[in-house]
Amino acid sequence: MLIMSSKMELNGANIVQLPKNFDRRGNLSVIEELRNTPFKINRTYWIYDVPGGEVRGGHAYRQNQEFIVALSGSFDVILDNGRERKTYSLNRSYYGLYVPEGIWRQMENFSTNALALVLASIKFDPADYIYDYALFKELIKETGSINNKKIV
Ligand code: TYD
Numbered sequence: 001m002l003i004m005s006s007k008m009e010l011n012g013a014n015i016v017q018l019p020k021n022f023d024r025r026g027n028l029s030v031i032e033e034l035r036n037t038p039f040k041i042n043r044t045y046w047i048y049d050v051p052g053g054e055v056r057g058g059h060a061y062r063q064n065q066e067f068i069v070a071l072s073g074s075f076d077v078i079l080d081n082g083r084e085r086k087t088y089s090l091n092r093s094y095y096g097l098y099v100p101e102g103i104w105r106q107m108e109n110f111s112t113n114a115l116a117l118v119l120a121s122i123k124f125d126p127a128d129y130i131y132d133y134a135l136f137k138e139l140i141k142e143t144g145s146i147n148n149k150k151i152v
Helices: 133-143
Strands: 014-017 043-047 056-061 066-072 075-080 085-090 095-099 104-108 115-120
Touching: 066 085, 075 095, 085 095
Parallel strands: none
Antiparallel strands: 014 095, 043 115, 056 104, 066 095, 066 115, 075 085, 075 104
């Protein structure tokens, strides 16, 4: 797995370069679980037809890890571990952003026809979500994480 970020940041979040087969007939990229993602894929969803200016995913997951690819168009993913915040701009279908558990994440600045593919480590579970940023910050402050796992 080729990790593009110069250092591990925000609890291990990083941009991963995916295999790419450039071909005059059209290009092809591929994701194999555990080879290109650091987790087993239990769920796949995608976000599309986002109206201009809309924001998606203002929340954190207690356990779920994600791998986000801009299959088409572009958008920004903002990650925040309660101490540090970073914006990752995705605009190539051969880069993926690994988002560890326990991080606040928001997606915005979607281009027209943007298509966001999201691979997730666990099945959909509403109890895994934290939607309240103040609560998120409080849990980080009190225990160092939102799932009682220490953030390094
Ligand atoms: P949500 O995770 O809040 O979307 P976003 O993070 O992009 O803002 O999900 C939006 C709706 O879709 C919500 O009603 C739950 C539903 N949903 C599922 O049923 N299964 C899923 O895997 C996901 C991610 C969402």
